[in-house]
Amino acid sequence: MRNRLWLLAAALISAGAAASDKPVNAGPYVPSPQSVVADMLKLADVGPKDFVIDLGSGDGRIVLTAAKVFGARGFGVEIQDDLVKRSNEAARREGVADRVKFITQDLFKTDISQATVLTLYLLPDTVVLLKDKLLAELRPGTRVISHDYPLAGWLPEHTVRMDLEDKVAISGVTTTLIFLYVVPARVAGRWHAQLPPGIAKGAMELDLKQQLTRISGSARVGGRNLPLEDVRLRGEQLSFTLAGLGSARFAGTVKGTSIEGTVEHPGGAKAPWRASLK
Numbered sequence: 001m002r003n004r005l006w007l008l009a010a011a012l013i014s015a016g017a018a019a020s021d022k023p024v025n026a027g028p029y030v031p032s033p034q035s036v037v038a039d040m041l042k043l044a045d046v047g048p049k050d051f052v053i054d055l056g057s058g059d060g061r062i063v064l065t066a067a068k069v070f071g072a073r074g075f076g077v078e079i080q081d082d083l084v085k086r087s088n089e090a091a092r093r094e095g096v097a098d099r100v101k102f103i104t105q106d107l108f109k110t111d112i113s114q115a116t117v118l119t120l121y122l123l124p125d126t127v128v129l130l131k132d133k134l135l136a137e138l139r140p141g142t143r144v145i146s147h148d149y150p151l152a153g154w155l156p157e158h159t160v161r162m163d164l165e166d167k168v169a170i171s172g173v174t175t176t177l178i179f180l181y182v183v184p185a186r187v188a189g190r191w192h193a194q195l196p197p198g199i200a201k202g203a204m205e206l207d208l209k210q211q212l213t214r215i216s217g218s219a220r221v222g223g224r225n226l227p228l229e230d231v232r233l234r235g236e237q238l239s240f241t242l243a244g245l246g247s248a249r250f251a252g253t254v255k256g257t258s259i260e261g262t263v264e265h266p267g268g269a270k271a272p273w274r275a276s277l278k
Ligand SMILES: C[S@@+](CC[C@H](N)C(=O)[O-])C[C@H]1O[C@@H](n2cnc3c(N)ncnc32)[C@H](O)[C@@H]1O
Pocket: 023, 024, 025, 026, 027, 028, 029, 030, 031, 032, 054, 055, 056, 057, 058, 059, 060, 061, 062, 077, 078, 079, 080, 083, 105, 106, 107, 108, 120, 121, 122, 147
């Protein structure tokens, strides 16, 4: 009796483990209409320097189009073997097998750090589940394109909305949405900046707060606290105005713990500035 109970428990545990090893189904195979594929890649401004990754690549059309029409490289991951096989065959047939490949892999376990453009057409819950992975693994400046479903809590840079008859068979309505996100650099914290002579004497302390792409903060210069105005962050490109410092406009590239760029006076004079994270 005890033996039988143990066997039952072991069977239940191994069934549980098998169930948890099984990839989460992020959506059925429903290809994006070809016109939407072109619009997604155009919105991401895909070009020959790009590396495109499609998570849940279906028949491979997004990555294949990125290579054939826009000259990009990349790969797609897909859990259905037959679709992976079909995609790799299409890549060979269409002469782009040297630039793209398709792999049978769970998209939640895929290393996506190589992407400069990442595309998604997955169930809405999955898209939200993936948000943290994207922010942790993708480099600042990477464009993320999602067909129909937004990454909740992350403000898209652009949203394209259109009506397409092709979508009625897929979702029951003609409405089609494409969201473009740009992965922001991490800028939150205290920065110590050197200012060029002519802007202010000495150093400036910057205190930046960040909620994804939304940045706020203040600067301490010459014993005064000045609010940052018109702050923008796109990927690694940060800019802001200090109205209290002759309306100087600061722009710079964020590279890890340093920012380097130029500061411009309304008169047009430009000078270099740099900052490092304290
Ligand atoms: C809606 S289709 C999108 C296909 C393609 N990206 C497109 O836009 O034409 C979603 C695809 O994701 C695949 N998929 C679902 N869950 C997955 C997982 N955990 N890992 C890899 N692929 C998955 C499905 O098999 C399906 O082919």
